[in-house]
Amino acid sequence: MIPMKRYVLLGEDDEDDVAFFKEVFSPRYPHVNIVHFDNGREILHFLRNCPEDALPDFLLLDHLMPMMSATDVLNALQKEPKFEKMVKAVWSTLILPVDWDRCLATGCNYYFDKPVSKTEWHALAAAVGSYFELKATGS
Numbered sequence: 001m002i003p004m005k006r007y008v009l010l011g012e013d014d015e016d017d018v019a020f021f022k023e024v025f026s027p028r029y030p031h032v033n034i035v036h037f038d039n040g041r042e043i044l045h046f047l048r049n050c051p052e053d054a055l056p057d058f059l060l061l062d063h064l065m066p067m068m069s070a071t072d073v074l075n076a077l078q079k080e081p082k083f084e085k086m087v088k089a090v091w092s093t094l095i096l097p098v099d100w101d102r103c104l105a106t107g108c109n110y111y112f113d114k115p116v117s118k119t120e121w122h123a124l125a126a127a128v129g130s131y132f133e134l135k136a137t138g139s
Contacts, residue, residue: 006031006032006033006057006132007032007033007034007035007056007057007058008025008032008033008034008035008056008057008058008059008060008128009035009036009037009043009046009047009056009058009059009060010034010035010036010037010060011036011037011038011039011040011043011059011060011061011062011065011070011073012036012038012060012061012062012065013038013039013062013065013066014062017062017114018036018038020115020121021034021060021121021124021125022034023121024118024121024122024124024125025125025128025129028125028126028129029125029129029132031132032057032129032132035056038065038066039065039066039067039068040061040065040066040067040068040069040070040072040073041067041068042067043059043061043065043068043073044068044073044076044077047059047077047083048080052082055082055083055086056086057086057087057131057132058086058087058089058128058131058132059086059087059088059089060089060090060091060112060128061073061074061088061089061090061091062090062091062092063090063091063092063095063099063103064092070090070092070103070108071099071102071103071106074088074090074103074106074107074108075106077106077107078106078107083107084107087109087110087131088107088108088109088110089108089109089110089111089112089128090103090108090110090111090112091111091112091113091114091124092111092113092114093113093114095111110127112124112127
């Protein structure tokens with residue numbers, strides 16, 4: 001089922017990271033759903049079958065997802081015009097400059113270090129949430 005409410009599509013295979021993100025994001029932004037998949041292949045299948053008017057507002061991908069990495073997913077999305085305006089971000093515990101360059105080359109808008117402290121988790125939630133705040137004000 002495709003959510004009709006605004007939503008973040010989260011690609012992450014670490015259940016703890018999914019739980020931490022939801023724990024800090026959802027109370028602060030209850031008007032934004034989080035749709036989660038744990039591998040890149042499922043994300044790509046979902047997005048390709050998603051009507052253009054129901055695409056996620058924000059795509060947040062773990063750099064090293066199973067089956068397809070964030071770079072693989074972004075490469076595939078870059079080839080389809082319906083995904084041009086979607087905001088795309090990658091997060092990782094460690095990303096090499098060459099990997100970041102590949103992400104940028106495939107249309108990634110943001111990179112986030114994976115949080116390790118509660119303060120960092122809240123900062124990440126605020127960074128992702130600020131997109132929805134700006135969109136709500138028309139900025």
